Amino acid sequence: MCGLIGYSGPRDVSGVLLESLRKLEYRGYDSAGVAVVNGALEVHKEKGEISVMESSMPPMQGHTGIGHTRWATCGAPSWKNAHPFLSQDRKIALVHNGIIENHNQIRKGLLENGTVFSSDTDTEVLVHLISHYHKGDLHAAVRRALDDVRGTYSIAVVEEYSDEVVVAKKENPLVLGLGLNENFVASDVTALLEYTSDVVYMEDGESAVISPRGISLYGADGSAADRPPSKVQWSMEEARKGGFEHYMLKEIFEQPRSISETIISYIDELEMLEILPTRKKVDMVKILACGTSYNAGMVGKYVIEELSGIPVQVEIASEYRYTTKTNRCPLVVLITQSGETADTLAACREAKDRGSFTLAITNVVGSSITREADAVLFTKAGPEISVAATKTYTAQLIAVYLLAARLGYMNRSMGDEEMRIFKASLRALPNKVSEILDRAQGLQAAAAMFRDATSAFFIGRNRNFPSMMEGALKLKEISYVHAEGYAAGELKHGPLALLDERTPLVAACLGDHTYDKMVSNVSEVAARGSPILLIANDDNEDCETLADQIVRIPPIEPLFSPVTLAVALQLLSYYVAKERGMPIDKPRNLAKSVTVE
Ligand code: AGP
Numbered sequence: 001m002c003g004l005i006g007y008s009g010p011r012d013v014s015g016v017l018l019e020s021l022r023k024l025e026y027r028g029y030d031s032a033g034v035a036v037v038n039g040a041l042e043v044h045k046e047k048g049e050i051s052v053m054e055s056s057m058p059p060m061q062g063h064t065g066i067g068h069t070r071w072a073t074c075g076a077p078s079w080k081n082a083h084p085f086l087s088q089d090r091k092i093a094l095v096h097n098g099i100i101e102n103h104n105q106i107r108k109g110l111l112e113n114g115t116v117f118s119s120d121t122d123t124e125v126l127v128h129l130i131s132h133y134h135k136g137d138l139h140a141a142v143r144r145a146l147d148d149v150r151g152t153y154s155i156a157v158v159e160e161y162s163d164e165v166v167v168a169k170k171e172n173p174l175v176l177g178l179g180l181n182e183n184f185v186a187s188d189v190t191a192l193l194e195y196t197s198d199v200v201y202m203e204d205g206e207s208a209v210i211s212p213r214g215i216s217l218y219g220a221d222g223s224a225a226d227r228p229p230s231k232v233q234w235s236m237e238e239a240r241k242g243g244f245e246h247y248m249l250k251e252i253f254e255q256p257r258s259i260s261e262t263i264i265s266y267i268d269e270l271e272m273l274e275i276l277p278t279r280k281k282v283d284m285v286k287i288l289a290c291g292t293s294y295n296a297g298m299v300g301k302y303v304i305e306e307l308s309g310i311p312v313q314v315e316i317a318s319e320y321r322y323t324t325k326t327n328r329c330p331l332v333v334l335i336t337q338s339g340e341t342a343d344t345l346a347a348c349r350e351a352k353d354r355g356s357f358t359l360a361i362t363n364v365v366g367s368s369i370t371r372e373a374d375a376v377l378f379t380k381a382g383p384e385i386s387v388a389a390t391k392t393y394t395a396q397l398i399a400v401y402l403l404a405a406r407l408g409y410m411n412r413s414m415g416d417e418e419m420r421i422f423k424a425s426l427r428a429l430p431n432k433v434s435e436i437l438d439r440a441q442g443l444q445a446a447a448a449m450f451r452d453a454t455s456a457f458f459i460g461r462n463r464n465f466p467s468m469m470e471g472a473l474k475l476k477e478i479s480y481v482h483a484e485g486y487a488a489g490e491l492k493h494g495p496l497a498l499l500d501e502r503t504p505l506v507a508a509c510l511g512d513h514t515y516d517k518m519v520s521n522v523s524e525v526a527a528r529g530s531p532i533l534l535i536a537n538d539d540n541e542d543c544e545t546l547a548d549q550i551v552r553i554p555p556i557e558p559l560f561s562p563v564t565l566a567v568a569l570q571l572l573s574y575y576v577a578k579e580r581g582m583p584i585d586k587p588r589n590l591a592k593s594v595t596v597e
Helices: 013-027 050-055 103-112 124-133 137-146 245-251 256-266 292-310 341-355 368-372 391-410 414-436 440-450 464-479 489-492 514-524 558-580
Strands: 003-008 033-040 042-047 064-070 094-102 151-159 165-170 175-178 183-186 198-201 207-211 214-218 285-289 312-316 331-336 356-364 375-378 455-460 482-487 505-509 534-536 549-553
Touching: 003 013, 003 094, 003 151, 003 165, 003 207, 013 033, 013 050, 013 064, 013 183, 033 050, 033 094, 033 151, 042 050, 042 094, 064 094, 094 124, 103 124, 124 137, 124 151, 137 151, 137 165, 137 207, 151 440, 175 214, 183 207, 214 368, 245 256, 245 558, 256 391, 256 414, 285 292, 285 341, 285 534, 292 331, 292 391, 292 464, 292 558, 331 341, 341 356, 341 368, 356 368, 375 391, 391 414, 391 558, 414 440, 414 558, 440 549, 440 558, 455 464, 455 489, 455 514, 464 482, 464 489, 464 505, 464 558, 482 489, 489 514, 505 514, 505 558, 514 534, 534 558, 549 558
Parallel strands: 285 312, 285 331, 331 356, 356 375, 455 482, 455 505, 505 534, 534 549
Antiparallel strands: 003 064, 003 183, 033 042, 033 064, 094 151, 151 165, 165 207, 175 183, 175 198, 207 214
């Protein structure tokens, strides 16, 4: 996954490119570069973060250009593999997100024609191919070159002595930004918000030519296309850090609002919400997702089964294709905050091939999954910049609660009275989350327990178990402490052998039907000398003696405890990572949306 930007207009282009690239840096940050049209083409790129590239950047004057920030997939992170790439005659420059699957084959043909390659990337073949087909019309050459390509891409291309940026898209996000006598393209709207809120989301197979005079959009068949722009609702402020030290902390603190907005969007019409198949009886649900979204799916299993009685299977999206084709289900739910995760998109296609109705839960309007799935339930978390998912996770939980209630009402497991009670509890949730945020200091104090830890275990039961898995995932992702989330009852079947006085245990001992069993499981660990951090409700007193540290969270209707628990664990992992001095928003080796399988 990478980020790209393109601009043509009266502004100093290098300023626009740098500013926009900074907003896209969460999409990849192992090299960055820009190409500026200043009569001839000028290119500057560096290995490392955008700040590295910026610090060595010579003055680059011009009004048309492209930029890129890379997350390596083909070819190691290095100067030579950084984008943009130039054609051999230096007349064309290109940036690319995605993968050219048949690059070896294309490379072979180009080598026979005498092309000299300067990188190990799949991308470079494309700029040479465009150059090969260029007979005076860059847009035509781009389209012709793409006919030869198998794979996925969003690209932006410029040529010398021209104020046009040619762009094209297939299975990688690309959005056009419309301004007054200036126009933009980017892989993400966050890069454009500084300049415009009028955007056009490009569709697969489309191409466009951007210049100060306007944007010409072309359909997959090459004919002129026209689509009115949509208004982005996200403000600049939403996309900025807003005074917090890290995006992650800001995003954790935004949760009362993101949860509330997701609830508000659907709650009034929940009984009749048109997200379910009309012609199929839903007697089973399958949820497919990756990482944090998978953990949200696991919570979904518990709550859908509880509210609707419909059995739910949750599978890792990348593994679904290996299951037998007879593994069919009337309703398949794909959860993906970015809407661009290649594994989840592939699982969506597979589910459709198997005849399932597909429902996507995503945070990004216009993302690929919204075009692939039969129906979409949008989370309203706003832009999430930090690589570690926080507010999108809790918004996904809200979405699965809404889905569970909708299914429960549909099959009459829930009547009007149950629905009324459910809605009232759901509406109370944002305030409960605010109460936990008010207690952030307690979690900051508890983080000291993990300062020197190399491994940690998180345990919970029933619907709290997946949020403990999520707590463990957050900890390993941003603090690099090895962590495992376990169903508490499973600990004694193996992992207990790993517990000693250097291995902290985090346990959710909340006031529900699992409380007594949780206390027993924690006692087993206490006997092994592991430091114990308990997450307990305000009124759970008898577990106190077992704990080295205890963090209190407000009691809540048990159905919704995965949400409050998740928020507490997000704060914990944030403060542990801070204590250990980690690059919280950009953990090593990870990227915000993973567009390769
Ligand atoms: C979350 O903190 C992780 N960065 C990661 O596990 C993520 O949830 C996963 O890659 C799936 O992403 P998606 O929700 O955009 O599909």
